[in-house]
Amino acid sequence: KPDLTAALRDIRSQYEAVAASNAQETEQWYKSKVQNLTDAAARQSEALRAAKQEANEYRRQLQALTCDLEALRGSNESLERQLRELEERYALETAGYQDTVARLEEDIQSLKEEMARHLQDYQDLLNVKLALDMEIATYRKLLEGEES
16 A cells, blocks of 8 residues: 555656646747737737838828829819910901901902003003004104105
8 A cells, every 4th residue: 555655646746747847838838829929919010000101101192192183283274274265366366367368368459450450551551652653753754755
């Protein structure tokens, strides 16, 4: 019986040693896993903070670009309005110039017709003058013939 008790004590002490060893290994494993998870959580938290910061930066850039876009749209509308006004003004000026050109062409045509009439009158007068010159020359010959 005493040997059995001593053997049981030995076995019990061995089991307690193994149990303590297992408990210590489990504790170390648990601590390492908790440390790994804590590190991973810190990394994820840092990544999340960086992502939020980046999102805020992109949001600010988007707002700035949106303001720029609105300003450019306003400028574009203003320039298009000015372009329409210039096109309308130049269309009116062009119409005025075309009317002036048409009036001047009519004046040119009437002046050409008047010049043609004057040229015809001149031609008629020249023909009359030549006829008179010939008649004068004939009378002169006749007068010279009578004198001689």
